[in-house]
Amino acid sequence: MNAVTQFKDPVAVAAAAEPAIRFEAVSKVYSARNGDPAVTALDAVTLSVAPGSIAGIIGRSGAGKSTLLRVINGLERPSSGSVFVDNVDVAALDATDLRTLRRRIGMIFQHFNLLSSRTVFDNIALPLELAGTPKATIKARVDNLIELVGLADKRGRYPAELSGGQKQRVGIARALATEPKVLLSDEATSALDPETTRSILALLRRVNELTGVTIVLITHEMQVIKEICDQVAVIEAGRIIEEGPVYQVFAGPRTDTTRTFVSSVTGGELPRDITERLTASRDGARHAVLRIVFTGENATAPILSRLSRSLDIDVNVLSGQVDEIGQRPFGNLLVTIPANQETVGAVTGLIHAHGLKAEVLGYVA
Numbered sequence: 001m002n003a004v005t006q007f008k009d010p011v012a013v014a015a016a017a018e019p020a021i022r023f024e025a026v027s028k029v030y031s032a033r034n035g036d037p038a039v040t041a042l043d044a045v046t047l048s049v050a051p052g053s054i055a056g057i058i059g060r061s062g063a064g065k066s067t068l069l070r071v072i073n074g075l076e077r078p079s080s081g082s083v084f085v086d087n088v089d090v091a092a093l094d095a096t097d098l099r100t101l102r103r104r105i106g107m108i109f110q111h112f113n114l115l116s117s118r119t120v121f122d123n124i125a126l127p128l129e130l131a132g133t134p135k136a137t138i139k140a141r142v143d144n145l146i147e148l149v150g151l152a153d154k155r156g157r158y159p160a161e162l163s164g165g166q167k168q169r170v171g172i173a174r175a176l177a178t179e180p181k182v183l184l185s186d187e188a189t190s191a192l193d194p195e196t197t198r199s200i201l202a203l204l205r206r207v208n209e210l211t212g213v214t215i216v217l218i219t220h221e222m223q224v225i226k227e228i229c230d231q232v233a234v235i236e237a238g239r240i241i242e243e244g245p246v247y248q249v250f251a252g253p254r255t256d257t258t259r260t261f262v263s264s265v266t267g268g269e270l271p272r273d274i275t276e277r278l279t280a281s282r283d284g285a286r287h288a289v290l291r292i293v294f295t296g297e298n299a300t301a302p303i304l305s306r307l308s309r310s311l312d313i314d315v316n317v318l319s320g321q322v323d324e325i326g327q328r329p330f331g332n333l334l335v336t337i338p339a340n341q342e343t344v345g346a347v348t349g350l351i352h353a354h355g356l357k358a359e360v361l362g363y364v365a
């Protein structure tokens with residue numbers, strides 16, 4: 001893909017000219033081996049992450065997410081193109097400089113990767129010990145981190161004595177020990193139940209707000225993107241197929257893959273009996289199926305009563321949900337209206353006039 005894909009959070013971009021992380025036409029090809037063909041895991045990825053933001057990369061299994069994360073901290077080298085962290089070309093660093101850079105990049109993992117023989121305190125202290133930090137500094141910093149992640153009563157416990165959520169809290173504290181500028185999250189909540197997931201995401205958001213650390217997370221769950229990300233990029237077969245502020249991508253997904261991800265959390269999926277009867281043609285249809293997306297201050301506009309009143313039509317609600325995305329209200333409503341062309345035109349016109357989005361999904365008899 002040649003088009004430049006860039007996160008465009010106008011506020012963040014204005015505040016900081018230099019992105020925290022920049023991918024320039026990054027490709028990664030794993031070479032053929034033992035008769036298996038070569039794999040293009042990343043295909044000309046160009047992407048910027050604003051400092052202090054939380055950027056989510058979402059994609060299905062095998063899309064290239066882990067590879068994308070691993071080229072940021074130099075665990076993989078791009079086959080072509082460059083990755084810059086704080087304007088430093090990661091691939092150009094020698095072993096010593098790469099070690100220094102990695103201290104500025106924390107990482108958390110799906111399966112926590114804690115050392116079972118070390119206590120909570122000692123797991124968190126480990127990166128500082130490796131960096132040769134004086135003991136008193138280690139103690140002060142680890143004590144602070146233990147408070148921050150809410151594990152004050154678990155400092156002497158071993159990983160086997162902790163719940164999954166508590167283990168991830170240790171993982172987060174350990175990743176923050178060297179005061180990194182960037183935190184990479186590799187499916188950090190995938191092994192956790194929904195409630196624990198929410199509490200870990202809330203902790204990450206708090207850490208981001210308190211320390212200003214830039215967070216890049218990879219996930220296959222749109223719920224994660226919805227809960228904490230400012231920006232999202234959708235990756236498929238190694239390419240970024242869509243990106244932008246989370247709110248914008250939720251309001252107007254442009255590809256089928258993104259639409260599927262979005263509808264998995266916005267209640268935007270059609271009831272099955274409607275999906276089975278949905279056609280693209282108006283011929284013989286009595287109803288048009290319409291998706292109305294409510295955003296921002298318009299999220300609570302009484303659009304349905306206005307439609308039926310001013311156009312004198314029946315509007316039937318199939319499903320609807322009002323949510324919060326990127327800390328702004330967001331509603332998604334599926335309705336049927338009479339199928340004739342004039343009505344559909346008038347309805348969509350009125351909806352657009354109210355600053356909302358409307359999309360005809362198809363027709364049913």
Ligand SMILES: Nc1ncnc2c1ncn2[C@@H]1O[C@H](COP(=O)(O)OP(=O)(O)OP(=O)(O)O)[C@@H](O)[C@H]1O
Nearest residue numbers: 030039040041059060061062063064065066067068
């Ligand atoms: N070290 C490697 N050698 C060869 N092929 C690899 C290697 N690592 C990843 N791949 C291949 O590259 C592609 C992208 O893999 P990657 O792990 O980046 O995807 P992913 O989106 O993280 O997948 P998942 O969600 O399943 O972890 C896959 O086809 C995978 O098989």
